[in-house]
Each structure stands twice: as C-alpha cells, then as structure tokens.
Amino acid sequence: MGRRDEGRLAGKVACITGAGSGLGRAMALRFAEEGATIACQDLRWEAADETARLCDGDGHRAYGGDVSDEGDMVSLFAQLYGAYGRLDVQVNNAGVDRLPGDGWDEMMAGQGSQISLMGHEAFTKMLAIHVGGTFTCTREAVKLMGEGGSVITLASIAGLAGWGPVHYASAKGAILGFTRSAARELGAMGIRINAIAPGVIETPMTAGVDEALLAPMVMMTPLKRKGTAEEIADTALHLASDESSFTTGQWISPNGGLITI
Ligand SMILES: NC(=O)c1ccc[n+]([C@@H]2O[C@H](COP(=O)([O-])OP(=O)(O)OC[C@H]3O[C@@H](n4cnc5c(N)ncnc54)[C@H](O)[C@@H]3O)[C@@H](O)[C@H]2O)c1
Structure with a gap:
C-alpha cells in the first residue's frame, strides 16, 4: 500500500474526469502510486x-x-x-471521438465528406463534451485551489494537425486555445494549466477505430508503434507535480514523433 506522505504527489488531492477507462484510469493509478488521493x-x-x-x-x-x-x-x-476540502490537481480528460449522426460511417462508405454529412447536433455536442466540460470543470476546480494548483x-x-473526425479536431483545437488563455488569467493565482496532445495511444477509444486507418499513422511514426496509456500518465504526472513548477500555458505532445512542430 502506498503511503500518502511519500511520492511526487504526496498529500495532494487530484480529480480526474473520464477516470473509468484508458488514459484517465492510467493517470489515476499512477498519481495514487505517487501519494495522491x-x-x-x-x-x-x-x-x-x-x-x-484499483488505486x-x-x-x-x-x-x-x-x-x-x-x-x-x-x-x-x-x-x-x-469530501476533501481542497483540490490540487484537476485533469480534464473525459471525452469521446465519435457521436451518433456525425457522418463518419457514411464518409467511410464513400458517401461524401464528413462535413457535408454531419448533423449540427453532433458537432455542438462534441464541443459541449470537450470544450464545455473543460471550461466548467476548470472554473469549478480553481475555486477549490486556494493556494495554487495544476x-x-x-x-x-487531431487539434494540432487535423487528424481524425472534424468535430473532434475542432474541439481539441479549442482546448489548446482555452489552455493558453486560462494560463494568462490563472497564473496570478498560482494555478498552472497545460495541455497534453497525445498521438495514437492504445486505449478502448482507439480500439474502436478501424485498424486500416491507424496502421498508416503508426507507419509514419518514427518510433513505429502506438503509445501506451502509462506513457501518457507519466507525462501527466510531470505536469501535475511541482517538477513542472515554471510550466504553464504549454502543450506537450507524446506522439512518437508523428508530429514535430
Ligand atoms: N487514445 C488516444 O489515442 C487519444 C489521443 C489523443 C487524445 N485522447 C484524449 O484522451 C482522453 C481520454 O481518452 P481515452 O483514449 O482514454 O478514451 P476512453 O474511451 O478509453 O475513456 C474515456 C472515458 O471518458 C468517459 N466519458 C465519455 N464521455 C463522458 C462525459 N460526457 N462525461 C464524463 N465522462 C465521460 C468514458 O465513459 C470513458 O470512461 C479523451 O479526451 C481523448 O479525446 C486520446
């Protein structure tokens, strides 16, 4: 059993959305190993x-x-x-990459572009989950982060280079803008905010993507493989901990070298 007074996140309280699967679960396990609740x-x-x-x-x-x-x-x-009276780390991780009515399957069947086939509701719902969720959770989290936080x-x-479905790429691009803007506002409160922009990572989300689409991306990746959820959890641990105490408003992209900008 881990001791709460030891580790790189000793004594800290972390909230992780979407913690029931994939990256969120890996982060929860990794943060707990390092002493966080x-x-x-x-x-x-x-x-x-x-x-x-499991933590x-x-x-x-x-x-x-x-x-x-x-x-x-x-x-x-x-x-x-x-429950805790405080919050030190907030991870806005919950999300989906597909929604009913988003036109993806029709596009793959050769019926036209996704933009021409997507319903407005699918587009705005994707933004509501990723961007709306990130906004609301950040707003509420900072109220609990009295003496600073991450x-x-x-x-x-998808948000950096346009890979993936258009509603998803739009939402992920907006999250980068939110992160930069929020960093300017929250710095004065001692709160840092940074984005992780993963490449192709093995999780239940990518297990649902046609391998015929993923294989060429892996081939173009210098490290020639998909990433693991544990590798993203290690990146998150760095951003959550005081090791990144002078880092805010930035994005880091663990992507095996697929994108190098
Ligand atoms: N896996 C990848 O290759 C990859 C790459 C880049 C970015 N991401 C992002 O990382 C995050 C986690 O992805 P993952 O691969 O672990 O996916 P996942 O599908 O394994 O897990 C996502 C979790 O979020 C939860 N969730 C979905 N909608 C929610 C909502 N509205 N409210 C609360 N919870 C909700 C799901 O129930 C699920 O447990 C997502 O934001 C995803 O877009 C993943």
Whole structure:
C-alpha cells in the first residue's frame, strides 16, 4: 500500500474526469502510486468506482455525472469540497471521438465528406463534451485551489494537425486555445494549466477505430508503434507535480514523433 506522505504527489488531492477507462484510469493509478488521493469521475460511475478500488492507498472515491452538464459538474465539485476540502490537481480528460449522426460511417462508405454529412447536433455536442466540460470543470476546480494548483487538459494531435473526425479536431483545437488563455488569467493565482496532445495511444477509444486507418499513422511514426496509456500518465504526472513548477500555458505532445512542430 502506498503511503500518502511519500511520492511526487504526496498529500495532494487530484480529480480526474473520464477516470473509468484508458488514459484517465492510467493517470489515476499512477498519481495514487505517487501519494495522491484521487477523485475518479466518469459518466459510467461503476467504471470510476473500479478505478478507485484499483488505486494504491486509501481515500479514493468515485463520482458520476456528465462533464457536458453544468449542473452535474457544479454538484461534483461541491461534493469534492465536502469530501476533501481542497483540490490540487484537476485533469480534464473525459471525452469521446465519435457521436451518433456525425457522418463518419457514411464518409467511410464513400458517401461524401464528413462535413457535408454531419448533423449540427453532433458537432455542438462534441464541443459541449470537450470544450464545455473543460471550461466548467476548470472554473469549478480553481475555486477549490486556494493556494495554487495544476490543471491538465487533454488535447490531441487531431487539434494540432487535423487528424481524425472534424468535430473532434475542432474541439481539441479549442482546448489548446482555452489552455493558453486560462494560463494568462490563472497564473496570478498560482494555478498552472497545460495541455497534453497525445498521438495514437492504445486505449478502448482507439480500439474502436478501424485498424486500416491507424496502421498508416503508426507507419509514419518514427518510433513505429502506438503509445501506451502509462506513457501518457507519466507525462501527466510531470505536469501535475511541482517538477513542472515554471510550466504553464504549454502543450506537450507524446506522439512518437508523428508530429514535430
Ligand atoms: N487514445 C488516444 O489515442 C487519444 C489521443 C489523443 C487524445 N485522447 C484524449 O484522451 C482522453 C481520454 O481518452 P481515452 O483514449 O482514454 O478514451 P476512453 O474511451 O478509453 O475513456 C474515456 C472515458 O471518458 C468517459 N466519458 C465519455 N464521455 C463522458 C462525459 N460526457 N462525461 C464524463 N465522462 C465521460 C468514458 O465513459 C470513458 O470512461 C479523451 O479526451 C481523448 O479525446 C486520446
């Protein structure tokens, strides 16, 4: 069992959205190993609860709710205040890459471009989950970060270079803009905010993507493989901890060299 007074995040409280799977779960486990107490949030409460149980040490809790629902998130942070009375690290990780009515399958079947086939609702819902969720969670998190803290946002190479579905790339690009702007405002409060923009990482999300699409990307990747969730968790650990104390408003892209800008 980990001791809460040891490790690179000793004594800190971290909230991770989308903690029931993939990158969120890997971050929760890694942060807990380093002494943090984790609030595991996910739309699927049972999955968040499983992550909380897998985490090393005590005090980890599971929370449900939809990050695109403002009421759910206001309620989440009120519960965090009641449970922990503080927050040191906020990871805005929850997300999806596909939605019903987004035209992706039709495009792949050769029926036209995704832009021409996508419904307006699919586009705005994608923004509500990623950008709206990131905004609301950051707003509520900073209220709990009295003496400073670290916020981590999840962008993507989709937001940097346009890979992937157009609604997803739009949302991930907006997260980069949010991160830069928020860093300028939050610095005076001692709060840092940085984005991780992963390349192709092996998680349940990419398991749902046609391998015929992913294989050429892996071939173009200098390291010739997909990344692992644990590798992204290590990047997040650096941004969450005091090791990155002079880093804010930046993005880091663990992508195996696929994009080098
Ligand atoms: N896997 C990759 O290659 C990759 C690359 C770049 C960026 N990302 C980003 O990393 C983040 C995590 O992705 P992942 O690969 O771990 O995906 P995943 O599908 O394995 O996990 C996402 C989790 O988010 C939860 N979730 C979805 N919508 C939610 C909502 N509205 N409210 C609360 N929870 C919600 C899901 O239930 C799931 O547990 C996402 O933001 C994703 O866009 C992933």
